[in-house]
Amino acid sequence: YDVIVQAQSGTGKTKTFILAVLQQLDVDCKDYQALILVPTRELAQRIHRVVLALGEYINVTCHACTGGVNVREDMKCLEANVQVVVSISGRIYDMLKRSALRSENIKMFIFDKADELLSRGFNEQIYDVFTMMPENVQVILLSITMLADVLEVATKFMNNPVKILFNREEQTLEDIRQFYVTALSIGRSGRFDRKGAPINVVTNNDRHILRDIEQFYNAQIQEMPLDGPDLI
Template structure:
């Protein structure tokens, strides 16, 4: 049987079946997983999701306040201490489906608040008295991974969640030392993260949340093989959240292979630029006055 296969294991390893049988088997497995997940959802979340018949789950609930999301008190403290007052569009729509256990695709550019969306949801899901690695976040660059870890560290400050960033160009030995002590949240780039999994420094058996940020960037940078390798190591029931500004074929392939009826959240570019940002311009008559005007402003 395929019950104990890792989530990413391809069906070709199983006994040969007809296309029809395979389709029926797959549908049965997927229905079972959705039912299992549904049982874990809180009562409030149950009525907010429905199958749209296109392999995706439609999510209808929008939450306009962080206080209405059922978040831990110490997480709320971290959110407000960080300077957030109310959730952005993607946070209003994206945090709750992750908390309800759904796989999610968030199509959003930088500046939408997408990082805080998956960081807040991930921090809420971490079991605080369990010190094993429970969540893994992948990013395409060292700088972005470090930035995500800083946000996680700040928002999770009052929760005392332990986190570590795993990126190339840093000491492998130091990574192994820190990870061996038990880190609840790991953020990193695909190459170094897979290396740490291969060395068994990152133990994957307790990971329940797997986030890919800027998935289009990661796949265009040639990380496809490492990403697929990491998926093969993940527990079968891991929840996958994928964030991407665009949806090229490579990203769709990942979502089809490794995600189960995801909720899809789209934040249009027009909704991005003005949200929470005051914009104005100052007309200057001469080119050389620009610097002086900027100095006056700042």
């Protein structure tokens, strides 16, 4: 079955779907069997480490195609016929076009953090990758939110998927106190799935986005008070 899974960060989603992938691998077949598509190089590298750690005792082989290295290095690693490939969409599309990755034995195609992946405008490229997959490939889509782009992918790529979803009011954990800090400008910060007290840095131009988030999740995010550090 194709599967859509909605899960919050920090709930063990990554390990759960990796265990499901490992369970379905044919350990005697050293060809490509699972392709995991992710939005960022950092996430690809982290999932690569988790696959190798959880699959240590079945001697699973895995490679992360992340860009940032010479294309020939990725091609050389893929020539070794790894069983699990983790990649960002641009690099795996390049590998498929170059025939460095053969897709005929791939039986699992996983979109991790699909909402982030699709929000980056890679829809057409992802569709091109999907068209190179076998007709009977199992599609697994994991997402924190069920946005229109995610549902569109489900309509195009999936065949009557099993849906594991939760109610919108359950998407914000009651035990997490959220604050925002007004700033002139911000850069990239943060890492995936880190536990702790989230602090959202918001500019005046971001306030409407913050209100949209509050409305969507039925949650209230307060401006951080001066004694904010004492509350964390």
